[in-house]
Amino acid sequence: MRVVVVLVVMAVAIVGLPVKGVVRAQGMRQPSAAVSKPPFPLDDPDAIAEGAKRFSASCTGYCHGREGRVSRAPKLRGKTYEADFLYARIAQGSPGGASGLVMPSFQTMLPPEEIWKLVAYLMSLSSVKDE
Amino acid sequence: MRKWLSVGRATLLFALVLLFVAPPLASGQTAGLSRLQNDDPNNWAMYHRSYDAFRFSPLAQINKDNVKNLTVAWVHQPGAIVQGLEATPLVVDGVMYYIASYNRVFALDGATGKELWHFYPKLDPVVNTLFFQPYNRGVAVGHGRVYFGGLDGRVFALDQKTGKVVWEKQILETKKCSCNFTGAPLVVKDKVILGQTAGELPIQGKIWALMAATGEKAWEFNTIKDDPKSWGGNSGKFGGGGGWMTGSYDPVLNLLYWGTANPAPDYDWGGARPGDNLYTSSVLALDPDNGQLKWYYQEIPHDDWDYDSGLGESLVLDRDGKKLLVHQNKSGFVFVYDRTNGKIENVWPMNHVYNWVKSINPKTGELIGRNPPREVGKPKFICPWIAGGRSWNSGSYSPKTKLWYNTAMEACEEVTVEKQTPQTEPAAGLFFGGDQVAKHPPGGEAYGHLDARDPVTGERKWSINFKYPPIGSVLSTGGNLVFHGDLEGIVHAYDADTGEQLWHFRTGSGHRGGPISYSVNGKQYIAVPSGLGSLVLGLYPALWPEVEDFPAGAAMFVFTLK
Numbered sequence: 001m002r003v004v005v006v007l008v009v010m011a012v013a014i015v016g017l018p019v020k021g022v023v024r025a026q027g028m029r030q031p032s033a034a035v036s037k038p039p040f041p042l043d044d045p046d047a048i049a050e051g052a053k054r055f056s057a058s059c060t061g062y063c064h065g066r067e068g069r070v071s072r073a074p075k076l077r078g079k080t081y082e083a084d085f086l087y088a089r090i091a092q093g094s095p096g097g098a099s100g101l102v103m104p105s106f107q108t109m110l111p112p113e114e115i116w117k118l119v120a121y122l123m124s125l126s127s128v129k130d131e
Numbered sequence: 132m133r134k135w136l137s138v139g140r141a142t143l144l145f146a147l148v149l150l151f152v153a154p155p156l157a158s159g160q161t162a163g164l165s166r167l168q169n170d171d172p173n174n175w176a177m178y179h180r181s182y183d184a185f186r187f188s189p190l191a192q193i194n195k196d197n198v199k200n201l202t203v204a205w206v207h208q209p210g211a212i213v214q215g216l217e218a219t220p221l222v223v224d225g226v227m228y229y230i231a232s233y234n235r236v237f238a239l240d241g242a243t244g245k246e247l248w249h250f251y252p253k254l255d256p257v258v259n260t261l262f263f264q265p266y267n268r269g270v271a272v273g274h275g276r277v278y279f280g281g282l283d284g285r286v287f288a289l290d291q292k293t294g295k296v297v298w299e300k301q302i303l304e305t306k307k308c309s310c311n312f313t314g315a316p317l318v319v320k321d322k323v324i325l326g327q328t329a330g331e332l333p334i335q336g337k338i339w340a341l342m343a344a345t346g347e348k349a350w351e352f353n354t355i356k357d358d359p360k361s362w363g364g365n366s367g368k369f370g371g372g373g374g375w376m377t378g379s380y381d382p383v384l385n386l387l388y389w390g391t392a393n394p395a396p397d398y399d400w401g402g403a404r405p406g407d408n409l410y411t412s413s414v415l416a417l418d419p420d421n422g423q424l425k426w427y428y429q430e431i432p433h434d435d436w437d438y439d440s441g442l443g444e445s446l447v448l449d450r451d452g453k454k455l456l457v458h459q460n461k462s463g464f465v466f467v468y469d470r471t472n473g474k475i476e477n478v479w480p481m482n483h484v485y486n487w488v489k490s491i492n493p494k495t496g497e498l499i500g501r502n503p504p505r506e507v508g509k510p511k512f513i514c515p516w517i518a519g520g521r522s523w524n525s526g527s528y529s530p531k532t533k534l535w536y537n538t539a540m541e542a543c544e545e546v547t548v549e550k551q552t553p554q555t556e557p558a559a560g561l562f563f564g565g566d567q568v569a570k571h572p573p574g575g576e577a578y579g580h581l582d583a584r585d586p587v588t589g590e591r592k593w594s595i596n597f598k599y600p601p602i603g604s605v606l607s608t609g610g611n612l613v614f615h616g617d618l619e620g621i622v623h624a625y626d627a628d629t630g631e632q633l634w635h636f637r638t639g640s641g642h643r644g645g646p647i648s649y650s651v652n653g654k655q656y657i658a659v660p661s662g663l664g665s666l667v668l669g670l671y672p673a674l675w676p677e678v679e680d681f682p683a684g685a686a687m688f689v690f691t692l693k
Contacts, residue, residue, distance in 0.1 A: 057551050060566035062515070062666035066672060069568060072669045072679055091260055096213030100683020101137065107258040109558060114384045 042083055042123050051121025054104045054114060058106070068125045073101055080126045086119045155262020158536075172609075173650040175222045177527060178269045178315035180647065184445035186527035187607050188648035192414065192655035194610035197692055198634045200622045204656060204691040205244030209235050214266040215664020216685040219315070219645030221263035221265060222613030223272050223291075227649075227658065230279055232265040233687055234287075238277070238294060240649040244689060255283035257306045262561055263328045266664065268523075269377070269645075271314025271323060274343045279396040286341060288323075300346040303327055308334045309559040314376045319387060319419040322349050326374025329354075330392035330411075330439055333553030333562040336373020337416075338389055338421060343427045350422030354391045356409040363405025369396025370381035370404065371552040371560065376523055379445040380419065381454075381470060387419040388456055388470070392441035393434045396564025397517075398548045400507050402566060407432040412440045414458050414466070416473060426473035428496070430460050433501035436487050436513060438462040442523035446535070450587055457528075457586045463520025463539065464491050467587050474503040479589030483583070484572040486542045487513055488689040504565070504622045514543035516569055518667040522602045528586060529607040532627050536613045540600030542577035542674065543570045558646070569673040577674050581615055582606070583630060593630030599675060602665060603642035606657070614657060615640025618671075622688070640684030657690045 040047050052067075060066050077093030094103030106115060172189040179186050193201065209216065209231030220229035226247060234254060238247040241469050244334045258264050264282050271278040276297055277289040284303030289296060301675055306312050309332055316325035322340045327337025337353040354372035355362065362370055371394050378389035394411040396403055410424075412431035417424060430440050438461040446457040446471065456470035463482030468475060475496040489500030504511035517542060526537030544567040555558030571577045579600030585590040599618040606614040616622040618641040626635040644660030662685035671678040 047662060056549050056566050057563065058561050061561075061563055062669040065669070066566045066568045070676055070679065072671045072672055075679075095259065096265070100215060102211045102213050104261060104264075105363070107555075109262055109351070109560060
């Protein structure tokens with residue numbers, strides 16, 4: 001449990017949380033992000049392929065860009081992230097901060113297995129260069 | 132018997148309370164209507180200022196000669212910058228009402244900016260899971276209340292003087308549909324009318340009318356027609372549509388004009404939604420009293436590009452004895468109708484770069500040479516991009532110059548269609564059916580422009596280019612000025628006749644909302660919402676990487692003469 005807390009705190013520290021006042025102003029609870037363990041190896045080709053499909057359906061368009069290319073939301077191609085950080089961020093979302101951007105929370109929309117497939121796909125992008 | 136008596140007593144008590152507490156709708160209706168019908172030049176009393184959607188202020192104190200003396204009167208900051216500041220403020224009798232991200236609503240002294248009240252709703256946490264959040268584009272004022280559609284599917288009526296909740300109603304099942312309200316309502320007689328988001332969701336989007344006094348539902352219009360010829364198989368169940376922006380109204384014809392959004396999935400891999408997909412990507416003429424459809428015109432039958440008629444003001448314009456309606460969707464074409472019956476009068480291209488069709492027949496509206504992205508997994512080059520030839524920001528029509536001041540985005544994309552199964556459990560998931568990457572047009576850089584054009588013929592009088600396609604609304608005034616804020620955070624004042632820049636001011640963050648003009652105690656003001664944020668901005672960095680770092684913000688700048 002302590003590890004989970006540390007990871008979530010690290011994730012928040014790295015990417016940044018909104019100022020306290022904004023969170024209060026929203027009047028919304030932040031969902032807790034229970035980081036589960038991946039049910040398959042994260043380099044599993046089937047999981048990566050399914051994650052790619054899910055990413056295309058839910059995460060590109062106006063947000064992260066096709067295959068994680070440059071966008072206004074963080075570019076995901078060619079970046080190295082910790083798996084647990086990605087899981088927590090996808091599950092919990094980001095209510096926005098200095099960037100003025102917001103990321104929806106997916107933990108009520110997607111079961112943990114689907115979130116892990118997304119993580120597997122994003123991890124697979126770390127060695128891909130943004131053109 | 133006792134039960135009947137107690138119910139009867141309660142009803143009587145309720146009626147008495149209503150009589151004394153609630154504003155008298157019969158007289159309020161008349162006063163409200165008169166105000167809303169634009170008889171007070173000092174006010175900006177609804178989203179597009181007037182039912183005709185002109186976004187024109189007749190005020191002329193600030194003019195070509197003295198606009199160089201504009202200076203900041205006051206600034207108000209809503210304290211929430213996520214997705215910027217997308218709203219158009221309203222001003223009624225010297226008080227400004229505006230809404231910012233997370234549905235923060237403010238009433239300010241229009242002369243000083245001093246806060247009179249604010250309302251921060253406690254939103255349902257479901258908002259965190261939504262795609263369309265946390266922005267809102269405007270409130271409506273009428274019947275002594277301030278109305279807005281909530282991010283969590285509620286509609287609110289606040290007391291105009293105190294900001295206290297008069298009523299709130301849960302209209303949408305947001306936890307299930309992932310849909311909500313982000314556009315400004317329109318008050319028509321005794322009703323508050325607004326449309327919901329739905330175009331990217333596997334649901335059926337509707338336009339809603341609520342009783343202004345109580346919030347009770349008066350009618351709803353389903354933008355997905357129950358017709359197997361229009362929606363093959365069960366595709367209509369997931370058809371999207373909706374009407375997320377604000378319509379216009381002709382009080383003489385008693386017709387409400389409302390644009391409808393694109394079908395879902397946005398892209399069709401072939402067979403995703405067989406048929407023309409009525410009433411998506413259409414303009415509807417509805418009876419505001421009962422929601423009955425009087426006529427419709429589907430601008431993009433079987434929309435394959437997400438060119439969405441839900442956005443785009445519907446100008447209610449009379450010309451040469453004809454009652455016209457001018458409406459633009461995201462395709463880059465402007466449709467001109469006889470607004471009594473929906474017959475096409477003209478169609479003209481606002482954009483220079485397009486390949487989604489070869490042309491549109493200006494006499495019939497027929498799309499000629501459709502070029503849909505259909506092949507699964509194979510990128511297809513399409514212009515304009517999904518952000519549109521223009522986004523949801525509005526142009527402005529000046530009855531003085533008879534010109535429509537309107538923006539355009541000349542940018543393209545590569546669309547890759549992917550088969551997708553609609554997700555409806557535990558809640559509706561996004562249903563795009565593909566994705567896209569922004570691309571420059573063939574042989575040149577993408578860009579944007581602000582044009583002065585005849586709204587009926589499309590004839591262009593002047594044009595100004597911008598490196599970054601602008602996404603802010605436009606204001607024209609009786610002082611023959613045009614105000615417009617760009618993506619880099621500069622608000623410009625132009626000569627309405629020539630396009631010459633006469634004044635500019637750097638607000639520090641880009642512009643997405645709607646500038647307005649109003650007057651308090653004989654002094655004219657220009658209010659400019661500044662603060663960059665928008666879903667469409669996510670497309671820009673593929674073309675201009677520096678846009679990734681353009682600062683967000685949210686501030687209401689108000690200018691007046693020194």
